[in-house]
Amino acid sequence: MAKKLKIPYGFRDCLPDECYFKDGLERELSELFRTYGYLKTETPTVEYYDTFHDVCRPEMLKKMFKLTDNDGSLLALRPDVTLQVCRMAAATDIPNPKRLYYVENSFEYLDSPDTARTREYSQIGVELLGDTGIDGEEEILCLAVESFLRAGLTDFVIEIGNNDLFRTLAAEANLSTRDESELIKLINKKDGGGAEAFLKKCGADTAVVAKTVSLIRLFGGKEVFAAARKTIGENAAIDSVETLFGRLVEKGYGKYVSVDFGTLNGYDYYSGLVIKGFTAGHGFALLDGGRYDGVCPSFGYESGAVGFALGTKRLMTALEAIGKVSRVPSLDWVYSSDGRSDKEEWKFACELRNQGKTVAELFGFDKAALENYCRENSVKNAAYFDNGKKYLLRGEEK
Amino acid sequence: MTEILTVALPKGRLSELSVKLLYKCGIDCSPLKENTRKLVLFDKSGQYKFILVKPTDVPTYVERGVADVGVSGKDTLSEQQKDVYEVVDLGFGNCRMCVAGYAGSGNRPKSGVLRVATKYERIASEYYESKGINIDLIKLGGSVELGPIVGLSDVIVDVVESGNTLRENGLVVLEEIMPLSARLIINKISYKTKSAAIRPLLDKIIEAVKK
Numbered sequence: 001m002a003k004k005l006k007i008p009y010g011f012r013d014c015l016p017d018e019c020y021f022k023d024g025l026e027r028e029l030s031e032l033f034r035t036y037g038y039l040k041t042e043t044p045t046v047e048y049y050d051t052f053h054d055v056c057r058p059e060m061l062k063k064m065f066k067l068t069d070n071d072g073s074l075l076a077l078r079p080d081v082t083l084q085v086c087r088m089a090a091a092t093d094i095p096n097p098k099r100l101y102y103v104e105n106s107f108e109y110l111d112s113p114d115t116a117r118t119r120e121y122s123q124i125g126v127e128l129l130g131d132t133g134i135d136g137e138e139e140i141l142c143l144a145v146e147s148f149l150r151a152g153l154t155d156f157v158i159e160i161g162n163n164d165l166f167r168t169l170a171a172e173a174n175l176s177t178r179d180e181s182e183l184i185k186l187i188n189k190k191d192g193g194g195a196e197a198f199l200k201k202c203g204a205d206t207a208v209v210a211k212t213v214s215l216i217r218l219f220g221g222k223e224v225f226a227a228a229r230k231t232i233g234e235n236a237a238i239d240s241v242e243t244l245f246g247r248l249v250e251k252g253y254g255k256y257v258s259v260d261f262g263t264l265n266g267y268d269y270y271s272g273l274v275i276k277g278f279t280a281g282h283g284f285a286l287l288d289g290g291r292y293d294g295v296c297p298s299f300g301y302e303s304g305a306v307g308f309a310l311g312t313k314r315l316m317t318a319l320e321a322i323g324k325v326s327r328v329p330s331l332d333w334v335y336s337s338d339g340r341s342d343k344e345e346w347k348f349a350c351e352l353r354n355q356g357k358t359v360a361e362l363f364g365f366d367k368a369a370l371e372n373y374c375r376e377n378s379v380k381n382a383a384y385f386d387n388g389k390k391y392l393l394r395g396e397e398k
Numbered sequence: 399m400t401e402i403l404t405v406a407l408p409k410g411r412l413s414e415l416s417v418k419l420l421y422k423c424g425i426d427c428s429p430l431k432e433n434t435r436k437l438v439l440f441d442k443s444g445q446y447k448f449i450l451v452k453p454t455d456v457p458t459y460v461e462r463g464v465a466d467v468g469v470s471g472k473d474t475l476s477e478q479q480k481d482v483y484e485v486v487d488l489g490f491g492n493c494r495m496c497v498a499g500y501a502g503s504g505n506r507p508k509s510g511v512l513r514v515a516t517k518y519e520r521i522a523s524e525y526y527e528s529k530g531i532n533i534d535l536i537k538l539g540g541s542v543e544l545g546p547i548v549g550l551s552d553v554i555v556d557v558v559e560s561g562n563t564l565r566e567n568g569l570v571v572l573e574e575i576m577p578l579s580a581r582l583i584i585n586k587i588s589y590k591t592k593s594a595a596i597r598p599l600l601d602k603i604i605e606a607v608k609k
Binding site: 116157159189190191192193194219220258260278279280281282283284285 | 461462463464481482483484485486487584585586587588589590591592593
């Protein structure tokens with residue numbers, strides 16, 4: 001018997017307690033971004049598929065939810081807000097540097113329900129547009145640390161990497177774009193043996209193979225910089241990550257920062273800085289970001305960009321695991337009546353609501369039922385109206 | 399105090415070989431050798447917690463982070479494409495993913511479409527896609543060799559170890575898709591957050607595998 005209660009896999013309802021928790025978190029982070037001068041923006045849920053076509057790799061294009069418009073144009077549900085913000089920036093006159101943030105849901109088409117991912121996911125993120133250089137990157141990294149702290153996480157890692165180190169080596173190995181993305185997959189899996197075999201098959205020389213494979217083990221604390229120079233040699237990407245690392249340590253964020261030169265962003269539009277944020281005991285990254293200087297120019301707008309997005313639901317799961325979860329508080333007041341006290345009830349409830357109290361009528365409850373409800377739902381205050389007269393059953397009216 | 403590492407081991411064939419490897423790395427996991435129905439076991443030192451799971455489920459446990467480390471066959475990893483680090487080829491459980499069928503039957507459609515029976519939907523479809531051959535994919539749960547014998551399919555895509563099953567059923571390997579072996583996989587976050595415990599273990603494993 002189909003009761004039409006089913007929803008498509010990868011989509012979810014958000015029940016009141018979860019919504020309350022989520023709203024609170026979004027409010028906290030929005031407030032943090034606001035104090036850094038970031039302005040909230042909203043982008044449309046649906047865009048032309050063509051908008052994304054040139055900036056995304058085929059894997060990402062495949063994972064877009066597609067629809068058709070009346071005129072037959074192909075549309076896509078927002079796969080990512082960053083691309084939209086850059087598209088928007090290219091068509092507006094907000095002065096640089098643009099500091100923008102968003103609270104939106106993005107969509108990913110998954111062809112099987114057997115996955116830890118969802119097809120609709122909430123994100124909150126920041127974008128810093130303009131030629132902000134390493135200072136801009138520093139600001140975004142600080143915001144990443146501050147976001148986790150503000151959310152209530154204590155034991156977390158903000159990891160810094162840089163795609164350019166890999167790009168230099170891939171150029172030395174003279175790889176085709178297709179081979180390069182194959183190699184990115186192997187390195188992102190930290191499959192050293194696989195990467196080595198693949199590079200040899202592509203005909204890369206032994207020195208380049210060794211350097212490229214070494215990326216897989218180049219992660220950890222500040223010792224990584226010396227190790228990277230030793231195996232790969234001097235490189236601007238190493239210098240840049242080290243500078244950022246040092247600046248974060250100076251700010252007292254040292255215990256939260258680590259490095260990984262082997263985490264690469266597969267998307268074409270990422271260049272340079274890569275950021276990941278995670279916490280022990282939660283198997284997935286909570287925060288993803290980096291520099292993506294390629295996006296704005298693809299919309300005809302010459303500007304750099306750096307930013308990150310937080311997975312709101314993942315962050316909530318991580319917070320729940322350490323007991324930092326908020327639930328909808330009990331009502332402040334409940335009341336019911338004999339049905340002959342409409343004017344008095346209304347006045348009473350309005351006065352309390354104007355003070356910001358939560359007040360709800362329990363339709364048709366008698367005194368005993370009212371008492372019972374209060375006990376079961378931890379409501380401190382209750383009133384009953386009888387023929388225009390108010391009787392306090394619980395608590396005290398201020 | 400060092401953190402406890404949770405290791406997901408596949409029940410069955412690969413489990414014995416995994417235990418042997420762990421011994422070589424100085425981990426006394428004798429409780430694993432006892433004939434027990436327990437699904438959660440500890441090594442002698444208490445530093446490692448082992449969970450015994452169905453081989454095809456190992457990547458799921460590791461991806462979701464309930465196990466930090468796991469041992470999984472390359473066939474399972476290629477088929478499922480879970481988001482995990484796949485760090486070491488353990489050098490055991492060696493076999494091949496192959497296309498098999500009757501000798502001389504060929505691996506291209508003679509008329510219509512090539513019918514392929516397999517447990518490995520993704521591996522088979524990606525393989526034929528790369529060759530530009532359209533196929534009729536027939537998903538089976540086991541005894542895939544029956545496909546050509548009863549006329550359900552033209553060929554099969556399956557793991558071939560010794561080739562005995564194929565021979566006994568009159569089938570031969572037509573093409574090799576990829577070599578397979580057991581791999582050490584690690585959860586992407588655990589590798590970073592528990593690196594003090596994972597890195598030394600990994601080094602020992604790499605050392606033991608080389609020998």
